[in-house]
Amino acid sequence: MSLNNILTNWSRYRKGAEEGGFHEYEHQWGMVVDLNKCIGCNACSVACYAENNLPVVGEARYAKSQFMSWMRIERYWDEPDLEPYQASPTANVDVWIETNPPAGKTALKPSMPGSYAEGLLEPGGQGFEERVGVFGTKGEMQDFGASFLPMMCQQCHAATCEPVCPVAATYHTPDGLNAQVYNRCIGSRYCSNNCPYRLRYFNFWSYYEDAWPEPLHMQLNPDLAVRDKGVMEKCTFCVQRIRVAKDEAKMENRKVRDGEFATACVQTCPTGALVFGDLQDPESRVSKLWRFHQVEQGKTKQNKQNKELRGYRILEGLNTDPSVMYLERVREV
Amino acid sequence: MKHVSEKDINEEIKWAQINTDILQSLQNPRKAYWVAVAVCVAMLACAVVAEVYQYQTGLGVADLNRPHMWGLYIATFIFWIGMSHSGTLLSAILHIVHADWRKPIYRFAEAMTTFSLMTAGFFPMIHLGRMWNLYWVIPYVTDRGIWPNFRSPLVWDAFAITTYLTSSAVFLFIGMIPDLAICRDNSTGWRKKLYTVLSLGWQGTDRQWRNFRKTYMLMACFLIPLAVSVHSIVSSDFAMSIMPGWHVTSFPPYFVAGALYSGCASIITLFIILRYFFRWEEYMTMAIHEKICKLTFAIAMVWTYLNLVEFGATWYGHDPVAKEVLISKFVGPFAPFFWAMLFFGSVLPFALAFEKSRRNLPWMFVVSLLLNVGMWLERWMIVGPTLSHAYGPESWNFLWPSIVQWAIVFGSFGWFGLLFLIFVKVVPAVSMYEVKEMVFHRRREANPELAARFHRRITDAQSVTAKPGIEGA
Numbered sequence: 001m002s003l004n005n006i007l008t009n010w011s012r013y014r015k016g017a018e019e020g021g022f023h024e025y026e027h028q029w030g031m032v033v034d035l036n037k038c039i040g041c042n043a044c045s046v047a048c049y050a051e052n053n054l055p056v057v058g059e060a061r062y063a064k065s066q067f068m069s070w071m072r073i074e075r076y077w078d079e080p081d082l083e084p085y086q087a088s089p090t091a092n093v094d095v096w097i098e099t100n101p102p103a104g105k106t107a108l109k110p111s112m113p114g115s116y117a118e119g120l121l122e123p124g125g126q127g128f129e130e131r132v133g134v135f136g137t138k139g140e141m142q143d144f145g146a147s148f149l150p151m152m153c154q155q156c157h158a159a160t161c162e163p164v165c166p167v168a169a170t171y172h173t174p175d176g177l178n179a180q181v182y183n184r185c186i187g188s189r190y191c192s193n194n195c196p197y198r199l200r201y202f203n204f205w206s207y208y209e210d211a212w213p214e215p216l217h218m219q220l221n222p223d224l225a226v227r228d229k230g231v232m233e234k235c236t237f238c239v240q241r242i243r244v245a246k247d248e249a250k251m252e253n254r255k256v257r258d259g260e261f262a263t264a265c266v267q268t269c270p271t272g273a274l275v276f277g278d279l280q281d282p283e284s285r286v287s288k289l290w291r292f293h294q295v296e297q298g299k300t301k302q303n304k305q306n307k308e309l310r311g312y313r314i315l316e317g318l319n320t321d322p323s324v325m326y327l328e329r330v331r332e333v
Numbered sequence: 334m335k336h337v338s339e340k341d342i343n344e345e346i347k348w349a350q351i352n353t354d355i356l357q358s359l360q361n362p363r364k365a366y367w368v369a370v371a372v373c374v375a376m377l378a379c380a381v382v383a384e385v386y387q388y389q390t391g392l393g394v395a396d397l398n399r400p401h402m403w404g405l406y407i408a409t410f411i412f413w414i415g416m417s418h419s420g421t422l423l424s425a426i427l428h429i430v431h432a433d434w435r436k437p438i439y440r441f442a443e444a445m446t447t448f449s450l451m452t453a454g455f456f457p458m459i460h461l462g463r464m465w466n467l468y469w470v471i472p473y474v475t476d477r478g479i480w481p482n483f484r485s486p487l488v489w490d491a492f493a494i495t496t497y498l499t500s501s502a503v504f505l506f507i508g509m510i511p512d513l514a515i516c517r518d519n520s521t522g523w524r525k526k527l528y529t530v531l532s533l534g535w536q537g538t539d540r541q542w543r544n545f546r547k548t549y550m551l552m553a554c555f556l557i558p559l560a561v562s563v564h565s566i567v568s569s570d571f572a573m574s575i576m577p578g579w580h581v582t583s584f585p586p587y588f589v590a591g592a593l594y595s596g597c598a599s600i601i602t603l604f605i606i607l608r609y610f611f612r613w614e615e616y617m618t619m620a621i622h623e624k625i626c627k628l629t630f631a632i633a634m635v636w637t638y639l640n641l642v643e644f645g646a647t648w649y650g651h652d653p654v655a656k657e658v659l660i661s662k663f664v665g666p667f668a669p670f671f672w673a674m675l676f677f678g679s680v681l682p683f684a685l686a687f688e689k690s691r692r693n694l695p696w697m698f699v700v701s702l703l704l705n706v707g708m709w710l711e712r713w714m715i716v717g718p719t720l721s722h723a724y725g726p727e728s729w730n731f732l733w734p735s736i737v738q739w740a741i742v743f744g745s746f747g748w749f750g751l752l753f754l755i756f757v758k759v760v761p762a763v764s765m766y767e768v769k770e771m772v773f774h775r776r777r778e779a780n781p782e783l784a785a786r787f788h789r790r791i792t793d794a795q796s797v798t799a800k801p802g803i804e805g806a
Contacts, residue, residue: 065398065730074727151727160575166491167469168482184479186469187392187462188487189402193720194574198400198728202462204393229391230462315724318575 027256028157028176028297028323029237030279031266032289033150035329036310037273038073040148044265044274045071048152050219051238051264053226055211061204068201070235071265074149147329150274152265153178153199153235154314154322157297161191161200169232175242176279176323180234187230196315200234203227237276238263258284279323295325341434341620342768344775351616351768355761356519358611362758365610373750380744383737384459392462396735400728401720405738406460407570408712409745412595413453414494414567415588415708419596420446421501421560424508425553433774434624436767437616440512441607441753442600443505444762448752450498452745457490459741486569493566497559504552510535510545511766527759564588571715577655578662578719583646587639594636594678595708597629601701603753605694607762616763619692626685626697629704633682640679654724661722662714666731670710671718677707 048054048071057067159178161170169184170191180200192200206229212220220226223240227233245261258277266276277286279297290296293311294304300319302312310328387394397404420442427435458467470481470491481488514535517528535541568588571579581587604625608617647659662671684690684700691697721731756762777784 061393064393064396064732065400065728066393067399072727074725076726151725163482163484164486164574165482166485166487167466168480168485184469185463186466188457188460189397189462190485190487190570190574192399192402194576196575196724198723198725201399202397202402203391204397205391229393232462320575 024174025176025280026174027242027281028279029155029242030176030277030286030290030323030325031152031237031263032275032286032311032325032327034273034275034327035147035149036327037271038148038150038329039271039273040073040075040146041270042073043268043270044150045069045073047071047264047268048235051221052236053220053224055207057205057207057211066204068203068207068233070199070201070233071150071152074151076147076149149326150265151197151199151314152324153237154197154320154324155235155237156320156322158319158321160194160196160318160320164190164194166190175239177237177239177242178234179239180232180236182225182227182231182233185231187232189232191232196318196320200232202232203229205229255281258286289327290325293325293327297321297323339620340618340775341624342437342618342771342775343615344772344779346615346772348769348772351765351772352515352519354613354615355763355765355768356516358613358762359516359520359524359758359760366754366758370751370754373747373754376747377744377751378747379740380742380747383740383744387459387737387741388464392460394735395738396732397738398730398732400723400730401717401732403460403716403720405713405734405742406456408716409709409742410453410456410460411567411588411712411715412709413449413456413745413749414564415592415595415712416449416599416705417446417453417497417501417596418560418564418589418592419600420444421556422593422596423600424504425556425560428553429550429557433771434621436771437613437618437763438600438604438621438625439767440505440508440760440764441603441757441762442596443501443508444753444756444760445596445599445603446501447498447505448749448756450494450501451752452749454494454498455745455748457487486566486573489566490570493559493563497563500552500556500559504556506531507545507549507552508764509760511537512761512764515765516761561589564592571719576719576723577652578647578658578723579715580655581643581646583639583642587636587643590632590636590639591708591711594629594632595705597625597632598701598704598708600625601629601697602705605698605701607757609694611757611762613763616768622694622697623688623691626691629701630682630685633678633685633704637679640675658719658722662718665718665722667714667718667721671714674707674710674714677703678711681707 048069049056052070054068054070061067155176155178157172157176159170159172162172162178165185166188167184167186169181169186171179171181173179187202189202192198192202208226208228221240223244241261241263245256249256249260256278258281262276263274266274275285275289277284279287279290281287290311293309294306295302295311295313298321300317302316310330311325312328313322313325316322395404395406420439422442423435423439424443424446427439458464461467469479470488472480510532513528513532514537517525517532520528565585565588568584572581572584574580601622604617604622607613608622644659647655650656662668681700681703684696690700722729773784
């Protein structure tokens, strides 16, 4: 933009600077996640691993939080008691609670190191009784259970990861996607640090060397690259599928139809908790859901007429303008 | 300790004596020097081994993980950048305000600036996932027309640091020219050749001195805003981000204060080392030591104040997440280090406030090292807690840095030490001509008649080419 342009179109320039992102979209791929329907089965995550050539990193690297699940299911227990964490010398809540029970509770047997208490929280699992004693009564646990929050890249329109990349390896596409160019990435990892959702995953190792021993390498998806060490990666909304759908539509000289294709996670979800589509197409399922729940893009706070509506976007107060709307889980208390 | 003089410098000291005393530091090293070199090389070797391993295997060996994308590398990077600032404080800021007590100690401080920048520069490279593509952050013309992202603070860093490194190296060199000429005139062999090239034909003529003064002043004026901006830009790596605990308005001054603080503390360390090993009690006097200690104390208090500002602003602010990060610093997994940082950074400097404690040089040596430990911890406390405790509870964790990270951090001190050891044997670590200048000024104040007899001007129709040292004797 020349100086003259800036001076003559100052207001437009300012607006662009304030709103950020790309403004002349062909599509705006977006998603809706209905938390009422999510049963936490992790099928979406598995599908993502299969579709996007994500390496399975093994227990040791998983315990070090060096794993690569672009689509992850976060599990929250009701009203988690975070006090112990804040007072803890080690940050692992599980380990801490085991060794330092709150007053009046009994200490737990140490669990397997690094495992996120595998089986401990299942009824009948090892240490279940004691653990329930820490979190609440057994009744509460069974009544409420866990909440699940599927987290994939939110494809923010004012993405915090984009401006900080020194080599512009992450940028906004005309599809409304937050793209990551592996070949351009030099691995400064600033984008991941600046992602409030922590949804960017880094290739700390050459994972491919042992993630797909023969004959598993035959399962790799030929539509996208296998990443080597030193690059950042994240959910792409299955950009390879988007590409195919757009190409086909172009060949047949039509627009991309809603529901013509879906990302791997959406396709796999057994309960239909995930909906994918084009937010620019007013007739798409996604657009209708966004309108119905009175969630609009470009806002840091939604102004809803009906407070009962469940739609919200995660951390939208940070003005990241995500493309994923979540529908709150409603429970009987 | 030996009580030399209450004056900044003894004005009776003869100019030939100054040359002799300073130039003896360039003589063939003693055994202790080679031991120090061996230690530094060994430390550096640790880092090289660790870095080769990490380069081949990937950053996973450093035990970085998803929330902890930056670890000790970036913390140590800020530490070394910070250390570079006090050289500029002494050589440029105190130069333009005519604080002449800086003169015997500014040369090694300025060298410290250059060398710590040369150390700091390695860390952003080491921490890259694909170091071999480092040059992509430099804007260069290609047929692909791809440019770096000028909005990224990391690109600003690259510009700021290269500019600062170049300028401070040039500044260091310019300030050394008259001394290099003295070295040239007093050396033989390869040294003679080296100094002949480096002294750029310095003859000490009036015109040369005039140009020299102007250039020096110009560089000083150029370097001051540069030094302040460099650490402000480094702070924007954090302040420009959206993360709680990083997105802090007071970060630029906080970083600059911390930088001057750790720099001054290391000046005290090096001051004591050089004074002891080269027996420079006549030049690095206790009076100057007192001044640099007081300066460090003042900066420590500024740093403490800015710390309190940050805590207060976060505590009374409206950002619950930032407040939670602050609380996690005090009681979370980093708490021992955080409290150590507060102790070393804000309580320990009171040792500099009392004369009795200040005059105890071995104690001051320990204190100055501990102050720097505190400042290193400060940088880690900036980088670490925010990463371990940001928005989503899913990614809250704490991973102790692996041996690879520690080895590289450890080795960086060896690299810095090695550069400094080479420096003290190749160029005079005390500025001879400026010490003479200082002596001259003090002499004129103390005994104007004697000074008038010793120092004639051109208008006195005397030969200007005569060596001043001879007259002074």
